[in-house]
Amino acid sequence: MEVRDRRAYMRAIGIVAGICVMFQMALSPQLSVFGGTINFMMILTGCVALLAGSRYGVFAGFFSGMLYDFTMPVPAGLMMLMLSVAGYILGSGERNRLQEQLDASVKFFAGVCFGVNVVYSIALVLTGSESSIIAAVLGHGLASTILDTIFVIPFLYGLSRTDFGQAFSTRIARKGYRKLR
Amino acid sequence: MPRSSGRYKQTLTKRQSTGSRPLIAFCVISLLVLTFYLREGSTGPFHMVRAGVTTITYPLRMVGSAVATPFNALGNIAGNLTASEETLADLKARNEELTAQVAALTEAQETADRLNKLLDLQDTYKLESVAARIIGTTGDAWTQTVTIDKGSLDGFDVNMPVTNSSGVIGQIIEVSPTSSVVRLINDDSSGVSALVQSSRAQGMLEGQPDGSLRLNYVPSDAQVEVGDIVVTSGIGGVYPKGLPLGRVSSVEKLDNDLYYTIVVEAASSVENQEEVLVITSLTEEQTATSEDIEAANDNPEGEDAGTEEGSDSSEGSESGGDESADASDDEGAGDDGYSDEEYYDDTYYDEGYDEEVS
Numbered sequence: 001m002e003v004r005d006r007r008a009y010m011r012a013i014g015i016v017a018g019i020c021v022m023f024q025m026a027l028s029p030q031l032s033v034f035g036g037t038i039n040f041m042m043i044l045t046g047c048v049a050l051l052a053g054s055r056y057g058v059f060a061g062f063f064s065g066m067l068y069d070f071t072m073p074v075p076a077g078l079m080m081l082m083l084s085v086a087g088y089i090l091g092s093g094e095r096n097r098l099q100e101q102l103d104a105s106v107k108f109f110a111g112v113c114f115g116v117n118v119v120y121s122i123a124l125v126l127t128g129s130e131s132s133i134i135a136a137v138l139g140h141g142l143a144s145t146i147l148d149t150i151f152v153i154p155f156l157y158g159l160s161r162t163d164f165g166q167a168f169s170t171r172i173a174r175k176g177y178r179k180l181r
Numbered sequence: 182m183p184r185s186s187g188r189y190k191q192t193l194t195k196r197q198s199t200g201s202r203p204l205i206a207f208c209v210i211s212l213l214v215l216t217f218y219l220r221e222g223s224t225g226p227f228h229m230v231r232a233g234v235t236t237i238t239y240p241l242r243m244v245g246s247a248v249a250t251p252f253n254a255l256g257n258i259a260g261n262l263t264a265s266e267e268t269l270a271d272l273k274a275r276n277e278e279l280t281a282q283v284a285a286l287t288e289a290q291e292t293a294d295r296l297n298k299l300l301d302l303q304d305t306y307k308l309e310s311v312a313a314r315i316i317g318t319t320g321d322a323w324t325q326t327v328t329i330d331k332g333s334l335d336g337f338d339v340n341m342p343v344t345n346s347s348g349v350i351g352q353i354i355e356v357s358p359t360s361s362v363v364r365l366i367n368d369d370s371s372g373v374s375a376l377v378q379s380s381r382a383q384g385m386l387e388g389q390p391d392g393s394l395r396l397n398y399v400p401s402d403a404q405v406e407v408g409d410i411v412v413t414s415g416i417g418g419v420y421p422k423g424l425p426l427g428r429v430s431s432v433e434k435l436d437n438d439l440y441y442t443i444v445v446e447a448a449s450s451v452e453n454q455e456e457v458l459v460i461t462s463l464t465e466e467q468t469a470t471s472e473d474i475e476a477a478n479d480n481p482e483g484e485d486a487g488t489e490e491g492s493d494s495s496e497g498s499e500s501g502g503d504e505s506a507d508a509s510d511d512e513g514a515g516d517d518g519y520s521d522e523e524y525y526d527d528t529y530y531d532e533g534y535d536e537e538v539s
Contacts, residue, residue: 025238026245054200062207069214070234076227077215084207088200127219 012162013048020044036143041068043152045087046109051159054091061087075127082116102160110149117141295456298346306421310458311335325368327451332357340419342460348425348448367392374416375426380404382483386426394427396443401434403482411445416474421467
């Protein structure tokens with residue numbers, strides 16, 4: 001059962017990753033609201049971290065950030081660093097809290113996302129890519145945080161309603177253990 | 182054998198603690214990448230990698246652009262609805278400014294086109310001329326005259342013909358040092374020796390009180406049709422021969438009339454600020470020769486007057502005579518002037534029409 005669940009889990013992550021990458025390439029450059037854009041790589045990192053924990057979150061964050069840095073006119077390496085840390089933070093604590101704590105997961109994601117965007121904006125100002133720290137933080141950063149939070153909800157909701165997520169839940173694993181017995 | 186929940190919890194806790202090592206490694210790698218990226222400037226391996234990834238993902242971007250275009254339009258509408266008053270005022274001012282620029286540029290383009298046509302006219306007819314600009318009418322309600330912005334200081338003199346890019350417009354009648362008055366061809370007292378280009382029928386283009394043009398003294402046995410082009414004949418030595426005057430708009434003749442009643446539509450209309458050419462002198466080729474005048478006197482009705490003669494118009498010198506002439510053969514002839522066989526009516530000169538100035 002565990003192997004079959006793991007495959008289903010990996011397949012789901014692959015689907016989420018494919019959707020996020022496609023949206024990042026195709027839609028993200030086209031959508032801008034009040035100076036903010038949607039960072040689907042942040043969403044992907046959050047989904048993987050909240051689903052599978054910090055280890056997978058770090059990997060997802062690093063490679064998602066790499067894709068972001070090499071497709072956007074931004075300093076390379078910066079988003080890699082940000083999302084790696086974000087993946088670790090989001091994945092810390094109880095694994096796969098989505099099913100039981102979806103709203104808390106969304107709030108947690110929003111907080112981490114805002115922190116990433118603030119630090120990222122400050123870093124852009126320090127590297128000379130942005131001139132105004134207020135505009136970067138409160139304008140682009142805050143708007144992007146709101147958009148990321150809004151768009152992560154359907155992903156997290158979908159992941160919380162699928163069976164593969166139950167394999168990594170401590171409480172569900174105990175139920176499965178009882179069934180096997 | 183199922184594991185105990187305690188061992189499973191320990192295993193789960195142990196798994197949750199992993200990730201710090203990859204995190205440290207990835208942070209170091211990220212910082213190195215960032216450092217080298219900032220050091221390499223505008224070109225380097227990282228920029229090349231980015232260019233390659235951008236190229237690979239280009240199709241996805243195009244798809245996204247196509248999908249998002251309708252929504253961008255909606256976004257623009259929403260943005261316009263919430264646009265501030267200051268933004269709207271700026272846009273209105275900019276719109277007015279651009280509209281004025283467009284109008285000015287359109288006028289400049291038309292001016293350029295007219296000047297080019299004037300140059301073409303000058304080259305085609307080899308006119309020795311000076312350009313001037315119409316600066317307005319004289320304000321006299323009874324005369325059809327305009328004022329141009331050059332005068333005697335520029336070499337202008339009375340009786341000099343004036344043309345625009347479409348054809349002859351008139352003749353200078355008054356000159357001052359910096360301006361001149363031009364009487365238009367549709368003025369009541371204007372008269373220009375003219376001929377029908379196709380049939381070479383001679384006549385006198387005169388202005389009428391109502392501002393229209395009539396080609397008078399064309400014999401009734403001449404071949405004149407609606408649409409025929411009327412040009413200057415060159416007789417009198419004032420206007421160069423062959424310059425367009427207008428086009429026949431109506432031809433009438435009563436049973437016992439000696440001459441046609443021909444109304445001509447002027448080739449050119451006069452506008453303020455329009456560029457014109459004042460012809461300061463004529464070459465020999467541009468004036469009618471004595472042979473031309475003699476020919477015109479002998480055959481004022483032209484080459485195909487009431488006959489079906491061919492192209493040898495000398496055989497058709499007798500008015501209303503030869504039937505062998507083919508009117509179609511004479512079409513297009515004399516575009517550059519008169520043939521030797523053209524004749525002019527002596528009565529023109531008996532009545533004092535050898536000069537076009539009244």
